[in-house]
Amino acid sequence: MSDIKLPVEVEIELKKVSKVxxxxxxxxxxxxxxGNISMNLSSFFDKNEIIEKTKGDEFVAFDFPKDCAxxxxxxxxxxxxxxxxxxxxxxxxCILYINEEANGYTIIWGGNRPNFGPTCELISHxxxxxxxxxxxxxxLAVVHTHPLELICMSHHELFDNEEELNRQIWMMCPEVKVFVPKGIHCTPYALSSTASLAKVTMDAFKTRNVSLWEKHGATATAPDVEKAWDFLDVANKGAKMLMMCWAAGFKPAGLSNEQLTELEQFT
Structure with a gap:
């Protein structure tokens, strides 16, 4: 294992990971x-130092997209x-370095247990x-987890109408519209740990803050893990309140379309 010292900025980000x-x-x-969590830490490290200090370290073959080099x-x-x-x-x-051919990686920190390997969702991340x-x-951060109420919503008929699903979740309280302004993408089912799942998730982030994987879980990306958590937390709160109203036997009045439009000044 290399003796690369973690930059202070990286240690700060890792503390956020533990908290979230x-x-x-x-x-x-x-x-x-x-669930799984990742961060792109490339900007915090000197690539030349990594290459020098990882010479002779264990190399693991893996087929990454070429531009991940x-x-x-x-x-x-x-x-x-x-x-x-x-x-x-x-x-x-762990923290891993993807080599210049993008055909494998070397672990430069962590992974300190027998038979350790990165999550099977490595290709998606x-x-x-x-x-x-x-x-x-x-x-820089990606957080995938299993928010209970959002997963339930992915089994509901509203999942087939993304615009209406977002309107009904946004209308539950102003904070949902303000803090998840682009809303939730209804991401069609794809098998875990496959390139297909990676593709549909990237498509989701072209337009939305949260990718709701059909019948699976939800994923968010943001500058750090705390902000990614916030997207998921607030989106799920809207879904939870909506389902609470349904469970209580009434259709919520909700914010009007005009009120939702008015809130866009704060997003």
């Missing part, structure tokens, strides 16, 4: 090994329980970070 992982567990959004990515491990990120960060997650680097370079 605790939130996800407390919310029951991260059962067993559900040189990326430095923090990512959780396969089979990782997100609750363990609170106090076992180095055991259940790497592809989203590549998309962000080209279209939204401010977005």
């Amino acid at each position: 992982a605790g939130y996800l567990w407390q919310r029951e959004w991260a059962e067993r090994n559900a 040189g990326f430095v990515i923090y990512i959780t491990g396969t089979g990782c329980y997100l609750r363990d990120l609170v106090d076992m960060l180095e055991e259940v997650s 790497a592809s989203i970070h590549l998309f962000n680097s080209k279209h939204h370079p401010e977005n």
